[in-house]
Amino acid sequence: MNSFGRLFRVSLFGESHGPSVGVVVDGCPAGMLLTAVDLEEDLARRRPGPKGTTARREPDEPIIEAGVAGDRTTGAPIVIRFVNRYFDSAAYDELANTPRPGHADFTSRAQYGQHYDHRGGGHLSGRLTVGLVAAGVIAKKLIAPTMVQARLVEIDGSEEIDAVIAEAIEAEDSVGGIVECGAQEVPLGLGEPFFDSAESLLSHLVFSIGGVRGIEFGAGFAASRMRGSEHNDPILSTTGATASNHAGGINGGITNGNDLSFRVAIKPTSSIAQPQQTVNMDTGEPVELCVEGRHDACIALRIPVILEAATAIVLCDLQMIHHASRVVAPG
Amino acid sequence: MNSFGRLFRVSLFGESHGPSVGVVVDGCPAGMLLTAVDLEEDLARRRPGPKGTTARREPDEPIIEAGVAGDRTTGAPIVIRFVNRYFDSAAYDELANTPRPGHADFTSRAQYGQHYDHRGGGHLSGRLTVGLVAAGVIAKKLIAPTMVQARLVEIDGSEEIDAVIAEAIEAEDSVGGIVECGAQEVPLGLGEPFFDSAESLLSHLVFSIGGVRGIEFGAGFAASRMRGSEHNDPILSTTGATASNHAGGINGGITNGNDLSFRVAIKPTSSIAQPQQTVNMDTGEPVELCVEGRHDACIALRIPVILEAATAIVLCDLQMIHHASRVVAPG
């Protein structure tokens, strides 16, 4: 289903070329200040703009439909909606029968049949992440003083981001990248053994973001090439402070009070103007396809704020669950 | 909570040094043949044995407590239990106040307080995976003809597995590794957009396995260094067959009918005989700790069958969900 979370539950709705997209946030406590202004900064970070991002310019003005009165949350589900204004579906009509390589055209057709709204990717469009970012703002407020920060650390294996992107655009190609995410002042004791480990929940939500191909916590894949004597983080104090942080802030699925740290691999944007090989779904004939339209040459540029939102949402849910099990005094 | 799955739901119970560990599988259709013999092969693959695995020798004899009558599933929840026989808790008493680096001793104490059963890792022990493997056998039967196979491809960055492990044991150290998992004949159309993408669910369950530090699908982290023109898989036919499989069998969170393919990074075992730095939780004094007892020098050796189980469980749940949405004929 399109919902995530046990006590702090986020649901996304909408389609890229439908009337609007948005988010329902259920479980937010009453009394929290929340206005459109609060959402502005993170929405702006997600919005296309820098070179390498799509030319579709949506204003992303949040309409708070429910759950807020007098600038404060009421305890009821919060609904934030964004009207889709500047889309052009014409380009998609001819795509209906020629699935774009790397995209979900083929699989969404398999999943939903011919009535799936494939225009702009439909419900699977990256446009849906605008709602996730809005939910992330709410979560960030709730988990304060925990701070979540993500940043792009690498594009196409290089740190020279601008140059690499310029080159890719020139080549009518696209590039991927690596985004690093961290959280500070994370409470000790979040996460549950086995199925709801902190890594399980974080990766669950992170892999719901289009374009993510991998995730690693702490030392990550490099841990597979370490010895235990090197990888184990020496424990320095009763607060759990450690000399290194190869665990990425999590042991046994439970946060250990150190900084949370993980990295995410983002694939190159699937839409490229170069000709690519696909097939006509009606005739079975091979087709050479050039994807026209306004696309990001590098979606990784826009991922950091989305990754922060995903992280904050998980931490918020875990924090609420954590408190719940704490307060029932066992006889 | 210690449950996973929407229609095919698996719950683990038990503690390493408690009376027994086991699994509840809810949602298995009635009428499937299931005997202890069916479980044998996979349980044997998980059982320690090869050099580099722990010397604790549990027979892992499955007791089917419920959900099976006359060798067939009844439709009611299946409970499979494994008695804990050969454990020695003595070694753990002195560990109570000195958390082992890399282990969940510190975090489980934070999460559950002093009454957590820390002996042998308690509920967070790798011993719990015996129930997951049993559930995996059931799932594998249900998803046939889909086949799931995992194998260890690298230890400590090397493919010379035996030599590396012998060297690590000699050095009183431990090593990590990389396990690759694939599935063939995966139905097209499994997974849902956004929150229940196939990658989301797979990674959720995979990160519940102790020692996993990272996961990557298809080209994975390497995708971040590819151009779109290289990474996009050319589509060859209306069945979705592609010339390459950088997507790992999933587009937009939905299986595309190609082989599923992902890799998992396993950290080196935390328990090592070498002295490590930790702290006395009562006094705050630094302590130099050598972890005695029977431990795996390389847990990665035992991960493949566990990873297969996790994969089969997710595919089984997705398959059941997939059918559900298919059969209600919309008016």
Added chain:
Amino acid sequence: MNSFGRLFRVSLFGESHGPSVGVVVDGCPAGMLLTAVDLEEDLARRRPGPKGTTARREPDEPIIEAGVAGDRTTGAPIVIRFVNRYFDSAAYDELANTPRPGHADFTSRAQYGQHYDHRGGGHLSGRLTVGLVAAGVIAKKLIAPTMVQARLVEIDGSEEIDAVIAEAIEAEDSVGGIVECGAQEVPLGLGEPFFDSAESLLSHLVFSIGGVRGIEFGAGFAASRMRGSEHNDPILSTTGATASNHAGGINGGITNGNDLSFRVAIKPTSSIAQPQQTVNMDTGEPVELCVEGRHDACIALRIPVILEAATAIVLCDLQMIHHASRVVAPG
């Protein structure tokens, strides 16, 4: 949380005096015809109008924000929104500190604190049922040929409905009633033993409707005064047809193929113009309160279509779950 359902999931949002109220329906298969016209009849049945219902006249024009393109469902979550137009919050300002007897003013303040939007009952308002009715229309289409029908059978213990209501209005009082609900052509085998019995799920959703005080299936409370020889329904054929239907169409929590039949008790509307005793929450002083405004003298009048919606939603979810467990062929 404000969601219900495992595969066909309904979430309500909005507040009586907020911008809009509505519903998210997740899990509806793609390809079903759905237009505003489909919703008209049931929305009209819920809309106030007959004597004894509130004078607040909302047009209840459904805005389909998502999940439908070209008049067909796309498989993505469906969002239907109703703008709140004709409300007058002035009357509620003085009510903020004097909880109305029978209403949720006191409890919602306890649950959410001072920031709960109490105007018109806020999120707990009967207005929210407009979204439930919209979801019910979708469910009814999906479960066809199963037919669900509810009707008011008794007001204030009498069948002379018009006369009783006229008298209550005259007396500045309100009345309750009994609503009967039935379903025909219900598939055999819906519902699960124990926790997800058909009665469990139906009652769960029915008690979410404001004003419901009791529910009984089949012979209901009268069954407690029957002998087994009288209550047991003689089985007439291998299709499960029975000579009587004291079971209400359900045995052991599972539908038996006969008509589903249950009755619901509705309390008299809490808002009455007569003076009632309450308390000033700031001062603790007793207050005599007359509830002004536009209220239903008998909410039971509007319950039938809401009850049908609740029933159809449960049957739809159960039907999807039923199919899911059916189609995985056990080896």
Added chain:
Amino acid sequence: MNSFGRLFRVSLFGESHGPSVGVVVDGCPAGMLLTAVDLEEDLARRRPGPKGTTARREPDEPIIEAGVAGDRTTGAPIVIRFVNRYFDSAAYDELANTPRPGHADFTSRAQYGQHYDHRGGGHLSGRLTVGLVAAGVIAKKLIAPTMVQARLVEIDGSEEIDAVIAEAIEAEDSVGGIVECGAQEVPLGLGEPFFDSAESLLSHLVFSIGGVRGIEFGAGFAASRMRGSEHNDPILSTTGATASNHAGGINGGITNGNDLSFRVAIKPTSSIAQPQQTVNMDTGEPVELCVEGRHDACIALRIPVILEAATAIVLCDLQMIHHASRVVAPG
């Protein structure tokens, strides 16, 4: 599925004539004292014994398999198992093709097919409630000082319980009854608007108990024949104390701090020695069936402690959820 609860989750397993039945309780905080002795009193209350209950005499000795160490809960899932000792499946073999009227034989066959373990009712047997009672003991300890008490108030419409049962046994018939359940010192503010109202969750769990045909809260069905001026409970103080309790302790789905009060209708036991009409499922021939064996003439006698368990489980889950939403301080 066979699970209930969001943070305090109870799952039942087992079959009447299988190796054992039992319960998994997930989410119980660590550190609570729990021994077999704690379970004794409530298990004894459920155990058959008084005239009118079955002659199958199971000792119901609880085996605590997991989640408890040193007489205290560890925070991990608690598993309590009861071995089935004294059952006789012979009588059920001939029943396989002649569904007993009033029982789930016909529906469970429809739901699960021929491999359902129908002996003694299988997984749908009242025997399963032994696990519910055990979970109820845990919940009761957790919710203290809230007290839950249920009692049988009426058998076959009469309060002369012993005489009525003696007469029914004499007549080879069975009788139903009414059980009343109340809770004192219930925290204010439990329950959520709409889908997770206190009544919704209570009725959900109560209708999972076999034989329940109706439930009513507070004034219940009688409320449908009251005027608002009579039904509304006058509010006496800022603590929410009311002059009457027609609401049964719940307004708008949320507990109001007054005593919780509801009544449940129990049908007469389906198994009676008198001849009843059914059908041979293979041949379609009518069959006159006398149900032999050891059965309760009045299951209502054993319901009170089961109802208390159901109530305590719901209140425990609601209390944990309540705390969760309280403790995240909104910025």
